[in-house]
Amino acid sequence: MVTGASGFVGRHVVTALIARGHDVTAVSRALRETAPWTGSARQIALDLHDPSIDPVSLIGTPDLLIHLAWPGLPNYRGLFHIDRNLPDDCRFLRRMVDAGLPRLLVTGTCFEYGMQDGALAEDSPTLPDNPYGVAKNTLRLYLQSLCSEQAFSLQWARLFYLHGPGQNPNSLLAQLDAAIDRGDEVFPMSGGEQLRDYLPVADAAALLVRLAESPNAQGVFNCCSGAPVSVRRLVEQRLRERGASMQLELGRYAYPDYEPFAFWGVRKRLDDLHGSSAILHEA
DSSP, rough: OTTTTTTTTTHHHHHHHHTOOOOEEESSSOOOOSSSSSSSOOEEEOOOOOSOOOOOHOOOOOSOEEOOOOTTTOTTTOTHHHIIIHHHHHHHHHHHHHHOOOOOOOOEEEEGOOOOOOOEEEESSSOOHHHHHHHHHHHHHHHHHHTSOOOOEEEEEEOOEETTTOOOTTHHHHHHHHHHHHHHHHHEOOOOOOOEEEHHHHHHHHHHHHTTTTOOEEEEESSSSSSSEEEEHHHHHHHHHHHHHHHEEEEOOOOSSSSOOOOOOOOHHHHHHHHHHHHHHOO
């Protein structure tokens, strides 16, 4: 079962699960006449943030719950992550575990590491510095504590920077694509020298599915490329792919103050499960 199934990551995870022969139940806030994923999945409409709804009576207890739902992104600094999303997620997941859920895979975020530069491994300290990172990190700590009381398996996948079909229109590459489509001559951006860890969303979905197919693997896993790339290089690469000759207005915007200047993930734990080349080739 996948929550947030119609979201940016969810639609690709559902597609990858179906392609590998899994029986999938896709949970979203509303049913879709035209599913955003490829293949056939059972659809269930459920607002996970409505406390009056008993989720177990509607969706039952699957063999594995892949919990991707988290509204409000990419606003990382909104307090609603702590005020609403965090308690709602704790309540929903606690109900599922109390009903006998055997396995749970939840997506976290690289923002759990906070303002740390350099290569970030799963055993790096968590020092979240914005409400989104704080909420996700607290949810992880809550679920780890719940594991000591309840017999269920927990996998926590920290997502870094994803891009691809279905991404939020306010994200960098989506804005760039829109500017290209409009025929803009100039694209305003930051200085572009900051280093990030970017991964196509289809590759991230393949990594999540392989993690889901590894029931004995537990704990925290970085879901990332493992390679730093500058924002400017990423933009220039997209311009070449699109055959666009747009002028970059570098330095128009200040560098974001909610993320470190240069960081990327270490992906050894996930790669050791099946081998990165096999995973990404199939993606």
